[in-house]
Amino acid sequence: MSEDNTANTNIEETEKPLKATPKKAKKEANPQDDFLNNFNWHQYKEGIDELDVKQIKEFEKLVEKNFVDTSDDNIIEGEVINLTDKDIIIDINAKSEGVISKNEFRYNPDLKVGDKVEVIVDTREDKSGQLVLSHRKARVIKAWDRVNEAHDKGDIVQGFVKCRTKGGMIVDVFGIEAFLPGSQIDVKPIRDYDKYTNKNMDFKVVKINHEFKNVVVSHKALIEADIEEQKKAIISQLEKGQVLEGTVKNMTSYGVFIDLGGVDGLIHITDLSWNRINHPSEILELDQTIKVVILDFDDDKSKIQLGLKQLTQHPWEKLGDDVTEGS
Numbered sequence: 001m002s003e004d005n006t007a008n009t010n011i012e013e014t015e016k017p018l019k020a021t022p023k024k025a026k027k028e029a030n031p032q033d034d035f036l037n038n039f040n041w042h043q044y045k046e047g048i049d050e051l052d053v054k055q056i057k058e059f060e061k062l063v064e065k066n067f068v069d070t071s072d073d074n075i076i077e078g079e080v081i082n083l084t085d086k087d088i089i090i091d092i093n094a095k096s097e098g099v100i101s102k103n104e105f106r107y108n109p110d111l112k113v114g115d116k117v118e119v120i121v122d123t124r125e126d127k128s129g130q131l132v133l134s135h136r137k138a139r140v141i142k143a144w145d146r147v148n149e150a151h152d153k154g155d156i157v158q159g160f161v162k163c164r165t166k167g168g169m170i171v172d173v174f175g176i177e178a179f180l181p182g183s184q185i186d187v188k189p190i191r192d193y194d195k196y197t198n199k200n201m202d203f204k205v206v207k208i209n210h211e212f213k214n215v216v217v218s219h220k221a222l223i224e225a226d227i228e229e230q231k232k233a234i235i236s237q238l239e240k241g242q243v244l245e246g247t248v249k250n251m252t253s254y255g256v257f258i259d260l261g262g263v264d265g266l267i268h269i270t271d272l273s274w275n276r277i278n279h280p281s282e283i284l285e286l287d288q289t290i291k292v293v294i295l296d297f298d299d300d301k302s303k304i305q306l307g308l309k310q311l312t313q314h315p316w317e318k319l320g321d322d323v324t325e326g327s
Contacts, residue, residue, distance in 0.1 A: 098133035107160035139175030184218035265304035
């Protein structure tokens with residue numbers, strides 16, 4: 001084939017019209033299909049819109065921040081919102097307010113609306129559906145740490161004297177029942193224990209038995225330091241023949257112990273009266289205030305001898321000048 005024929009053939013092929021590609025028919029939109037595709041099946045099944053992971057975590061943080069989990073034993077700080085004759089109503093940011101027996105706050109008679117208190121969930125829901133809290137149990141959980149710290153540091157603690165017991169008193173300290181020996185109530189002998197019951201007093205923790213969970217407190221220890229200072233001041237000023245005022249502290253068959261304000265002195269029975277007596281109770285009473293005279297004391301003034309009869313006139317001096325021997 002010649003070159004001219006080849007060229008003509010190429011031209012003819014180029015000029016041939018292209019066949020048109022048939023267009024597909026456009027499918028009409030079906031409203032029912034759109035409804036099914038956009039329908040919220042999760043809301044239909046679960047009743048709520050589906051939340052993504054981020055929204056769930058944000059919601060969990062919000063709940064944790066604003067609401068208290070009442071299923072654990074953690075100590076919770078609540079606020080007193082109401083006081084009734086029998087109960088204390090506490091808001092702990094739960095689904096409902098909690099209730100505590102008023103007896104658990106006997107140690108704090110000044111409790112008022114707005115006060116913050118530590119509580120623990122005792123019963124999530126009682127028979128009446130009420131959230132029951134306990135302040136006493138919350139105090140006990142922390143009590144031992146506080147008691148140990150007070151003992152180690154020598155801190156002063158406040159306790160509520162609940163009742164008498166053999167040998168002393170029972171004291172509520174941080175919710176723990178501590179023992180107050182009778183000898184540790186005051187520097188003076190105690191004759192009326194009942195006057196100390198149902199009172200708040202300051203104490204010092206003097207002994208802890210961890211094995212038996214026993215705590216011993218003392219009120220006497222707090223005033224002994226002050227008394228020791230007073231004692232030094234009194235002793236430094238003592239002089240023979242000095243007249244002082246004192247209180248009858250104790251009586252024995254041989255004499256009377258007198259409290260001179262931190263220093264004890266003894267009046268021997270022979271120095272009580274010019275007349276013969278068999279027992280000091282014949283002329284004196286316990287806690288009676290009397291005036292005495294210092295007769296003598298040892299070098300360090302730890303033993304002070306006092307006299308009472310010396311402040312009165314000797315019977316012989318009362319006799320008139322007309323009385324003579326043998327008359």
